Amino acid sequence: SYFLVFHRPALQSPVFSAFWQKVGAHGDIWDVIIRYEVTLTRTLLRAGFSHTPVVDTSREQDGKANWSHYHPDRLLAYRVPFIKIKSLPLHFAPRKLLDEIRAHSAYPIPLIEDHYHRYYRPDLSLCVTDPVANPAPVDAMPSCIQTALHVHVHDPKILPHIFGNGAPWAHETDVYLSAPDGTPCHEVASTIQRIAPKIPIKEILPYAEGDHPWVVHAGRFETYDVVGYMCPDDVAMCDSSTLQPRVWQDNVPVSWAPWLALFAADPRLGLLFADRPTLARCHPTDPDKADDLDFLKRAIRDMLGVRRLDTTDMDSMVVPSAPVFWYRPDALVPMLDWLRANDDAPCGRRTRIALRLLPVYSTWIRGYRFRIIASLDSMSGSLCHQQAVADQAERRARERLPLTLHYHLMRRLRRLQRRATQIVKMEQV
Secondary structure, three states: OOOOOOOHHHHOOHHHHHHHHOOOOOOOHHHHHHHHHOOHHHHHHHOOOOOOOOOOHHHOOOOOOOHHHHOHHHHHHOOOOOOOHHHOOOOOOHHHHHHHHHHHOOOOHHHHHHHHHHHOOHHHHHHHOOOEOOOOOHHHOOOOOOEEEEEEOOOHHHHHHHHOOOOOOOOOOEEEEEEEOOOOHHHHHHHHHHHOOOOOEEEEEEEOOOOOHHHHHHHHHOOOOEEEEEOHHHOOOOOHHHHOHHHHOOOOOOOOHHHHHHHHHOOOEEEEEEOOOHHHHHOOOOOOHHHHHHHHHHHHHHHHOOOOOOOOOOOOOOOOOOOEEEEOHHHHHHHHHHHHHHOOOHHHHHHHHHHHHOHHHHHHHOOOEEEEEOOOOOOOOOHHHHHHHHHHHHHHHHHHHHHHHHHHHHHHHHHHHHHHHHHHHHHHO
16 A cells, blocks of 8 residues: 555546545554555445556465565565565565665665664664764864763773773873772872873763762763763673774774764764674673663653653664763763663662663664774674674564464365365265
8 A cells, every 4th residue: 555556537536535535544553554555445446446466466475475564675576666664674684675776776775774773763773774884084083073081990900901002092082080989090090101101181080989980970071072981890791802992993003083083074973882792792791681671661761751662572772892982972961861860779780781771772862873883703794783683583583473373274274174175075976
């Protein structure tokens, strides 16, 4: 019903006009389907008109399936002029489908990708698009853009893993350190200066026990255009490589500037984070995924406020591999406001979970895009995208399995019924 063509006699028929005059607004899509979608053809048939499909799927393999949902590639092969936008994430290879559209039509693929980033949840848009970031030219970073880096240091022993090994930094970036009350700040500063003397330490920010430094000091960075946050203490896997900026681009020492220049090139870019390593896929850092999903769904509903979002089919998450990311302060306002209203757990535990799960969704709620710096061991696109496609395929298989079993059982039952009927007739004869 999403693509209909009527000839002039049908359009001028009183039956046609009478049908559309009865159409009303309904809150449930199934009411629309039952009342109008499946009755239009029947109504016209009773009035003496005929019909024919653009593609007759009854003679095709898997003809019982909804091709408009599950087989958009076959519709493209038949030169159908439209496919449903929601069919892309249901396809087993959405990127391949986009390549086919690009090869056989002049339709602008960036328009499809932008639509998904803007209107579909990140876990769904990531099935279709792969927002891998490529470093921008260093000279693309305007000097007027102010950047800051907030590094939370609970244990000074972690400092060599962050600033050691000659790790380069954008010297134009103001570096802030946060440390618990009672930490000898002068020792922290002297340690960093000894490890990396060119790094400008702007200030060391204290925080009280029971608070979380990001929530306490996030307001300090509102005047910056782009802010980096790094919390090695919250990294679930002891892999110091995720803390090094040099591994974010082909394992070659580079400055942060080519990555930060992406924010200058794209005003809609709100969050930039590193892809998760293969090790994190093989050995998930979140043993209880169900709890994380429940937490994420509740937080999303609260952050959206009066807006509604269906999360019943949500079974995967788009999260940074570690609490290490760059962001526009405005992009994380929903998450910050929600934390300030709900962070009643001891020692900021809720905040630590939120910083691991919510940055991408807060960015999306605010209308910004997120980009991923691909992992070194990713052979094709980002590992986040590959995992999202795998999760979607698994969910689709779970949904279709009962239908498939029902179809085969009913087919077997009909065969048995026909055989029984034949036996009865033979006995009667």
